[in-house]
Amino acid sequence: MTSKESIIHDTDLSRQMVKMGQAARQAARHLAQANPAAKADAINAAADAIASRKTEILAANKRDLEGASEKGLSTAMIDRLALDDMRVEGVINTVRDVARLPDMIGDVISQWVRPNGLTIERVRIPIGVIAVIYESRPNVTADAGVLCLKSGNAAILRGGSESFHTSQAIHACLVEGLSKAGLPEAAIQFVPTINRDAVGHLLSGLNGNVDLIVPRGGKSLVARVNIEARAPVLSHLDGICHVYIDREADRDKAIAIAVNSKMRRTGICGAAETLLIDRAAIDTHLKPVLDALSAAGCALRGDASVRAYYPTASPAAESDWSTEYLDSVISVKVVDGVEGAIRHIDQYSSGHTESIITENARTSEKFLAEVDSAIVMQNASTQFADGGEFGLGAEIGIATGRLHARGPVGVEGLTTYKYVVRGDGQTRP
Amino acid sequence: MTSKESIIHDTDLSRQMVKMGQAARQAARHLAQANPAAKADAINAAADAIASRKTEILAANKRDLEGASEKGLSTAMIDRLALDDMRVEGVINTVRDVARLPDMIGDVISQWVRPNGLTIERVRIPIGVIAVIYESRPNVTADAGVLCLKSGNAAILRGGSESFHTSQAIHACLVEGLSKAGLPEAAIQFVPTINRDAVGHLLSGLNGNVDLIVPRGGKSLVARVNIEARAPVLSHLDGICHVYIDREADRDKAIAIAVNSKMRRTGICGAAETLLIDRAAIDTHLKPVLDALSAAGCALRGDASVRAYYPTASPAAESDWSTEYLDSVISVKVVDGVEGAIRHIDQYSSGHTESIITENARTSEKFLAEVDSAIVMQNASTQFADGGEFGLGAEIGIATGRLHARGPVGVEGLTTYKYVVRGDGQTRP
Numbered sequence: 001m002t003s004k005e006s007i008i009h010d011t012d013l014s015r016q017m018v019k020m021g022q023a024a025r026q027a028a029r030h031l032a033q034a035n036p037a038a039k040a041d042a043i044n045a046a047a048d049a050i051a052s053r054k055t056e057i058l059a060a061n062k063r064d065l066e067g068a069s070e071k072g073l074s075t076a077m078i079d080r081l082a083l084d085d086m087r088v089e090g091v092i093n094t095v096r097d098v099a100r101l102p103d104m105i106g107d108v109i110s111q112w113v114r115p116n117g118l119t120i121e122r123v124r125i126p127i128g129v130i131a132v133i134y135e136s137r138p139n140v141t142a143d144a145g146v147l148c149l150k151s152g153n154a155a156i157l158r159g160g161s162e163s164f165h166t167s168q169a170i171h172a173c174l175v176e177g178l179s180k181a182g183l184p185e186a187a188i189q190f191v192p193t194i195n196r197d198a199v200g201h202l203l204s205g206l207n208g209n210v211d212l213i214v215p216r217g218g219k220s221l222v223a224r225v226n227i228e229a230r231a232p233v234l235s236h237l238d239g240i241c242h243v244y245i246d247r248e249a250d251r252d253k254a255i256a257i258a259v260n261s262k263m264r265r266t267g268i269c270g271a272a273e274t275l276l277i278d279r280a281a282i283d284t285h286l287k288p289v290l291d292a293l294s295a296a297g298c299a300l301r302g303d304a305s306v307r308a309y310y311p312t313a314s315p316a317a318e319s320d321w322s323t324e325y326l327d328s329v330i331s332v333k334v335v336d337g338v339e340g341a342i343r344h345i346d347q348y349s350s351g352h353t354e355s356i357i358t359e360n361a362r363t364s365e366k367f368l369a370e371v372d373s374a375i376v377m378q379n380a381s382t383q384f385a386d387g388g389e390f391g392l393g394a395e396i397g398i399a400t401g402r403l404h405a406r407g408p409v410g411v412e413g414l415t416t417y418k419y420v421v422r423g424d425g426q427t428r429p
Numbered sequence: 430m431t432s433k434e435s436i437i438h439d440t441d442l443s444r445q446m447v448k449m450g451q452a453a454r455q456a457a458r459h460l461a462q463a464n465p466a467a468k469a470d471a472i473n474a475a476a477d478a479i480a481s482r483k484t485e486i487l488a489a490n491k492r493d494l495e496g497a498s499e500k501g502l503s504t505a506m507i508d509r510l511a512l513d514d515m516r517v518e519g520v521i522n523t524v525r526d527v528a529r530l531p532d533m534i535g536d537v538i539s540q541w542v543r544p545n546g547l548t549i550e551r552v553r554i555p556i557g558v559i560a561v562i563y564e565s566r567p568n569v570t571a572d573a574g575v576l577c578l579k580s581g582n583a584a585i586l587r588g589g590s591e592s593f594h595t596s597q598a599i600h601a602c603l604v605e606g607l608s609k610a611g612l613p614e615a616a617i618q619f620v621p622t623i624n625r626d627a628v629g630h631l632l633s634g635l636n637g638n639v640d641l642i643v644p645r646g647g648k649s650l651v652a653r654v655n656i657e658a659r660a661p662v663l664s665h666l667d668g669i670c671h672v673y674i675d676r677e678a679d680r681d682k683a684i685a686i687a688v689n690s691k692m693r694r695t696g697i698c699g700a701a702e703t704l705l706i707d708r709a710a711i712d713t714h715l716k717p718v719l720d721a722l723s724a725a726g727c728a729l730r731g732d733a734s735v736r737a738y739y740p741t742a743s744p745a746a747e748s749d750w751s752t753e754y755l756d757s758v759i760s761v762k763v764v765d766g767v768e769g770a771i772r773h774i775d776q777y778s779s780g781h782t783e784s785i786i787t788e789n790a791r792t793s794e795k796f797l798a799e800v801d802s803a804i805v806m807q808n809a810s811t812q813f814a815d816g817g818e819f820g821l822g823a824e825i826g827i828a829t830g831r832l833h834a835r836g837p838v839g840v841e842g843l844t845t846y847k848y849v850v851r852g853d854g855q856t857r858p
Contacts, residue, residue: 029775029799029801032799032801033798033799106798112820114818114819114820118809118813120819120820125801127831127832128801128831211831211832212831212832232661232830232831232832250854252854253853253854256854256856257854257856259856260856260857261856264856264857346458364851368849368851369462369535370458370461370462372458372461372554372557372847373847374847374848375847375848375850376847376848376849376850377849377850377851377852378850378851378852379851379852379853379854379855380547380850380851380852380854380855380856381855381856381857383856383857384547384850384852384855384857389543389857390543390549390848391541391543391549401661402556402557402640402641402661402845403556403640403641403661403832403833403845404832404833406845406846406847406848407847407848416831416832416835417835418801418802418803418804418805418835418836419803419804419805419819419835419836420797420805420806421804421805421806421807421809421813422793422797422806422807422808422809423806423807423808423809423813424682424808425679425681425682425685425686425808425809426808426809426810426813427685427686427688427689427690427693427809427810427812428689428693428810428812428813428818
């Protein structure tokens, strides 16, 4: 496969993007009425195509990796970009998992009959056209594409320039799947240029032909999207996740959960970034938990109270409380009980995931009720903040906004509803 | 009661608005945990206060009406603004109805247990702080205020300048209710100035202290909100609602529903603006339906096919198909069956409410499935598009956007959810 990227002039780009929007709208109309079996067939056929074109995909990925090392990308970014046999298998498995999820479109969510005989149904329908703007992970091309398809939405995918060839190769497989199942190829489109102006066009909403924008990437992308978007955005901000160790925490659970929340994978949004320790737990919990984190290779940045009891921690600056390290670093603070923890989280959290470690049900219920994040946990690792771990199947992201969908967003979060009212000639008095 | 409006300088206004935002956020935290009985008590006490202060409210309304006639407002606007004993009774009844609605906050929407023993609950919670920006109807002050309160949200109300004194008088009753029930008075705030810059401040989101903006008013307000808002907006666009009369429509139902959809009340968003008639129904349905509309006092604007069979209709221009008359005028077009109706609606509808009149179940199912509006109906008047008629209690508006909530938005649409995860020390492998 060779790159189809062409030199596109500004007016051409604008025209091309608007055309993509119109084609997506047409495809969305078709998909909204599509047979569930056709959608599942298309997704399975896409998985088959990824399997049979693995060599092409890996060759495209090699090309991206060469470009990346020329550009001097960080090891972490290159690692996220790189595919191998096992990762391609992972992509195929996720795609097949999505094919097997229940098809929710057309489901009657609730229904009732009014005294005048009108029956009212709330029926699940797709959102319409979804633009997904993501950075270098090439697997997002497959995940986002098939999640949108499963939920009956047309997708316009805009991948990062570093993974352009890999994403394009994967996208070709998705189109093959659509075609085999007799669905419109424009159901999943990939923006065929690395020109960054294309993002601006997507954010403009393509003349009303984009119903939802999903940004998946770093802060600067999300900030740009939130400023420029002229269509609704499914926010996916940082994960500044907190673990709070209460005075009544079981010490072994506290150690295991703190280490797992921080260190299992440090680069995901559900990784803990700040550890809060109850002042009344300093003598019992502080040293063993920090020893365990340290032994696991985690750097510690503590406030004055922490450093008084654990002098090897470096000092935390004010900015540490709002930093998403995505690395083997954690900020540690002593707080005054669950009230202090709630106050700290209220001020610094990004609204993603927070966990309390305690055996006291009243304390945990207070935390779970009053902490205002998408996911609140008791005695569990923040790294469970994941659509798969929640049993939702694949996810298009973790929403940290407050409307429409929160937490891991899977098929259901990519749907909406309409009211269907059936009468027999009723008029309103 | 005298007006508390003061001359506020720009920097003072900015500071005052930010303070309102902060106070609202504090109140929202309190309300999210408030006892359901306290919220219901506050709402009932507000209804009592409106009843006992009726004289004051009517006096304030008189002042607004004097200002309105000085400004030369239209009769329709003055009618919307005017209160009398009966309308105040209507406000009180709506407020008491809201008090009686079930309190949904804290409800477990769904729950499940994962194979690793984690229990996951989706729990209903308030959205947070809601800014409602509305035009001259003073009853919105009461409706919006108590709906936000019932759903556990803090409200910042910004009423139109024409109804400023009336709204302020009603707002004082809401505050009295809050105070009697021991809830923070900042739970329902009213912007105490007619300075239009206050709207700009609200749209800026008051430093992140506004979670949702609900505009209720004409096109120019909604357009401004959609351009300037830096917080999510619950869109409430025009209601360009359609009635489609199919070849298999029962003629009496067609007549009754067409007349009721258009003429019951012409000024509401659920009023029909366009009548579509199946080409195959021209001989049987066109004349009797148009005769009935005409007899009810409705002006007709038809396309060429309509005028060929009904010459007294004036000619419709292209712009008629996208005009919300809100008056005794209807545009009429002949279309090629249900397919033609769907195509026309797809092009011109504002996504509010559309109704098909037919006795053929296959035809109606096609229409109900393929028309992409918030509310689709069979054999029923579009004027049923209303929260009360749907059995949802009062409504804060009819949403024509696609995300979060569609159609009539009552208490449930003003809530969101969070995930509550309970474990016993689980870490993620």
